[in-house]
Amino acid sequence: MAAKRGLAKQKSRVTKACDRCHRKKIKCNSKKPCFGCIGSQSKCTYRNQFREPIEVFFNYTGSLSNDLDNAKCSIAKLKAQLPPSAPASLQKGLANICTELEKINPQLYLNLDSKEISSYGGLKSIETEIIGKQSKSLNRFSNAFESNTAQNVSMYFGVYSPLLYFASTGISWITKKLISCSNDRETRETIYLFLKFLDASSASHAGPKVTSISPLEYYSKLNGLSCGNDVLIQHIMSNISNEIKGNTNINQTIKFNKPTDWFMYGVQLMEQHHKALDRKSSKKLLPLKYFLEQDELIFCLCLEYFERSLFSTMYDLTILKGLVSLMKHRYWIDDPFLLGRIISTMSRRSLDAGLNRWEYYIGQDEDTAEEYRKLWWDCYWWDRWYSLVTGKQPLIPHEMTSCLFPKDVVGLGVDDSMDCFTLINLVELDPSKFDICISFGYILLTKIITAVFSGLLYNRHFTDYRLFATPNAKDLNGTARQLMVEFSKICKIFQCIQDKLIPFLKQYSENSNVFELYTHFGFAKVCCFQGMESLILRIQNLLQERERIEFDSCVKDIRLQTFEASVDILTDVLKHEDTFYIFRCSWFIYAILMNITLNFIETPRRNSICYLSLMCRMIASYNDLFVSSGNVNFKGNNAFSKKLENGTAVSFILTRICCQMYTRSQKMAKESLFCELKKYGQACSDAGQAALDIECIWYRNIIGEHKESSFRKEILSILDREMGDLVNNRVIGVQGKNQEGACYEKLSPSSTSVSVGMDFCSLENFVTAESLPDLLNLFWEDTEFGITKENLGE
Numbered sequence: 001m002a003a004k005r006g007l008a009k010q011k012s013r014v015t016k017a018c019d020r021c022h023r024k025k026i027k028c029n030s031k032k033p034c035f036g037c038i039g040s041q042s043k044c045t046y047r048n049q050f051r052e053p054i055e056v057f058f059n060y061t062g063s064l065s066n067d068l069d070n071a072k073c074s075i076a077k078l079k080a081q082l083p084p085s086a087p088a089s090l091q092k093g094l095a096n097i098c099t100e101l102e103k104i105n106p107q108l109y110l111n112l113d114s115k116e117i118s119s120y121g122g123l124k125s126i127e128t129e130i131i132g133k134q135s136k137s138l139n140r141f142s143n144a145f146e147s148n149t150a151q152n153v154s155m156y157f158g159v160y161s162p163l164l165y166f167a168s169t170g171i172s173w174i175t176k177k178l179i180s181c182s183n184d185r186e187t188r189e190t191i192y193l194f195l196k197f198l199d200a201s202s203a204s205h206a207g208p209k210v211t212s213i214s215p216l217e218y219y220s221k222l223n224g225l226s227c228g229n230d231v232l233i234q235h236i237m238s239n240i241s242n243e244i245k246g247n248t249n250i251n252q253t254i255k256f257n258k259p260t261d262w263f264m265y266g267v268q269l270m271e272q273h274h275k276a277l278d279r280k281s282s283k284k285l286l287p288l289k290y291f292l293e294q295d296e297l298i299f300c301l302c303l304e305y306f307e308r309s310l311f312s313t314m315y316d317l318t319i320l321k322g323l324v325s326l327m328k329h330r331y332w333i334d335d336p337f338l339l340g341r342i343i344s345t346m347s348r349r350s351l352d353a354g355l356n357r358w359e360y361y362i363g364q365d366e367d368t369a370e371e372y373r374k375l376w377w378d379c380y381w382w383d384r385w386y387s388l389v390t391g392k393q394p395l396i397p398h399e400m401t402s403c404l405f406p407k408d409v410v411g412l413g414v415d416d417s418m419d420c421f422t423l424i425n426l427v428e429l430d431p432s433k434f435d436i437c438i439s440f441g442y443i444l445l446t447k448i449i450t451a452v453f454s455g456l457l458y459n460r461h462f463t464d465y466r467l468f469a470t471p472n473a474k475d476l477n478g479t480a481r482q483l484m485v486e487f488s489k490i491c492k493i494f495q496c497i498q499d500k501l502i503p504f505l506k507q508y509s510e511n512s513n514v515f516e517l518y519t520h521f522g523f524a525k526v527c528c529f530q531g532m533e534s535l536i537l538r539i540q541n542l543l544q545e546r547e548r549i550e551f552d553s554c555v556k557d558i559r560l561q562t563f564e565a566s567v568d569i570l571t572d573v574l575k576h577e578d579t580f581y582i583f584r585c586s587w588f589i590y591a592i593l594m595n596i597t598l599n600f601i602e603t604p605r606r607n608s609i610c611y612l613s614l615m616c617r618m619i620a621s622y623n624d625l626f627v628s629s630g631n632v633n634f635k636g637n638n639a640f641s642k643k644l645e646n647g648t649a650v651s652f653i654l655t656r657i658c659c660q661m662y663t664r665s666q667k668m669a670k671e672s673l674f675c676e677l678k679k680y681g682q683a684c685s686d687a688g689q690a691a692l693d694i695e696c697i698w699y700r701n702i703i704g705e706h707k708e709s710s711f712r713k714e715i716l717s718i719l720d721r722e723m724g725d726l727v728n729n730r731v732i733g734v735q736g737k738n739q740e741g742a743c744y745e746k747l748s749p750s751s752t753s754v755s756v757g758m759d760f761c762s763l764e765n766f767v768t769a770e771s772l773p774d775l776l777n778l779f780w781e782d783t784e785f786g787i788t789k790e791n792l793g794e
Helices: 002-011 019-024 035-040 064-081 088-103 114-118 126-137 168-181 185-204 215-223 229-239 242-247 259-278 288-308 317-330 336-352 366-390 420-426 431-457 465-469 473-507 512-540 545-575 579-584 586-602 609-628 639-666 670-678 682-692 697-703 710-723 725-730 761-768 772-778
Strands: none
Touching: 019 035, 064 088, 126 465, 168 185, 168 586, 168 639, 185 639, 185 697, 215 229, 215 288, 229 288, 242 259, 259 288, 259 317, 288 317, 288 639, 317 336, 317 366, 336 366, 366 431, 366 512, 420 431, 420 473, 431 473, 431 512, 473 512, 473 545, 512 545, 512 586, 545 579, 545 586, 545 609, 579 586, 579 609, 586 609, 586 639, 609 639, 609 670, 609 682, 639 670, 639 682, 639 697, 670 682
16 A cells, blocks of 8 residues: 555664764764764764554555545546536536545544554553654644654643643743854843743642642632631631622522522622622722632632532533633633633533523423523533633534524524524624624634634544554645645635624724623634644645645745734733733733744744834733732732733743844844834833843742742753754753763852842853753752842833
8 A cells, every 4th residue: 555655665764873963964873872972971862763663553454545546547537538518517526526535535544453452562652653753743843843752742731722832842942942043141041031930830830729629628728727618618708808798689599508509609799799890990999919819719619519519400500500600700810720620511511401402492481492592602602712722622512513593693694504604794793782792703703613623623534643643645635635625714714704793893892891702703813723733734744845835835824814813912902901901811811922922033024113012011011910009919829810920920031032032133232122112102111121131020030939840851851852962052051970960060150230139140150151951950949039019120
């Protein structure tokens, strides 16, 4: 078979020289370690080392590939022999048959060899052995490295997560780019800050988490309490504001006879609490710290009774309504893992109740049926939203969904049988019906996410492991063409949205609910295009060089659209000029800032100062939220405030990278940059200066008090493995080693222009030394700097 012949060629390609000798183009004796690496005390590694042939895992007994070729040739001959008088329908029918045959990929029908699989005794997983070197091509960043080392897919980040930029491969890619661009002091400082941020953010996750222990245990550990559950609940209730409890009407709806009653009481408290945040007149009177503390108390109460009611009242839809309300109020605050527990329960219960099928609505009164329709589409939306923010496959199968739209939505001229194009073209948006239009918007967004995730990202035709285990260009060309067809459809859908729906949302963006829907659409576009880019890169990597070139323009277009969508959404969030709303957008802002940063890294000369001003304005807003208003204590225990603090720190680092890339590409002095930024406001210029100032409070807060994290170790390992001497010479360096391991030598700090108002010895040694891994290990000692809000760099 063609696939087997391709594999035979692949397994015979063995590199004779080690990686270092091959890169330096010097003679190598092909030993391990080779004489060159022994002399330089470098790590000796080989790419494309001999592997057991992966075809042993498959049973090559069929001849589907040859049969397909014969069928295509026969039809081609038949078409050529047709007389001119042959009916056009016959010609069209033969052409359609050829098209359908092209879609069949014989690799998808290979069977595993049961004897080989059952007798496998290797150390690595069977999947690792089957995929081989193709595992390095799972996304944009893993594909950037050249080794055959398998890249693990993190359970947290997933395959298509928009936060892949913050995974080890993403940060390693950024660090690699920075090292390659420059070796000056400021670049080293930036890399140091990035590595220290990883340690700091890892340390912030070391405490108790509500995702790993029961809600009450989490609350007791967080507050240093040791008592029974009932006493803890009384403690929580006593700390919830009397104003919130007093404004919650519970007389008729809740009887407190079972856990569900307490859960719904907590939900009502949450709804009442968030109403205060939604009222613009109250925002100045409602400190963020107070809001978050109260919100954490109420949410802990909700989670406790949510867990108690999991295995009771299975078909009581009251709790399902409460979970939907909880998601609406907490989706921008909580960790995706925690929200996933809620969403999985919502999805399963809604399916068990039959809300997804029209058959279950027969015999119900219309008011109840309409309430359940709305409840179903809400559950469906949150299931798709979770897929969007995690990059993981949806729980609810779209092919099993057959539920009418709410009748008010149908009144806009649409129904559930329509595809995305038809929905966009036929909907009659009415400004007088904001709530109904918003409901339609979320339903449309649900269908778009379904089209991307089910039609592309998790479509077996494009993602089956057999494609990557047995790469063969002849069989994959049809798959690649079909992928491009499906990708073009998605692009057209988003263009239709941009032409019709987005102008409507922007026109009425003063309405907070409309603007919230607008941000969901913008972030959905960014996530969908990022996911499609990863998938296209995976398929592209399997093709021959000539076919790969055709994909290059597509990848460039995806990145451009992702960047433009990121700029648009960031611009409109900043136009809102509402600090409280900006912090509500923090759940996606960090991914947006990372997108813009990547564009500055890859194409620095094409970027305008206005893009940089957006970054500066955003970090100025976060800085104002934390420092100027005194809302949140840095040492607070609230999980969301810690997430905001870490997010603000990394936002400053990303802005610093953009400033450095821009000044280098424009050959501009920092003073000139600050003058340019001042045209967009003094706060913008001040933020730019703070981002480039190593003594900025957001850097002081992460530099000295966190020990080495496994995350940082992994990144340094990747860089050392992939960049070798480039890293050693420019940033990491290699010290002499004794028999036990590394020999560390403490270097005294050089005289610099940096003020030593705080202990910068670790930083100073880092940016002036020739040996970095040793120094990194030497200086991870806890140091308390006594940071205060007044220490922010002017």
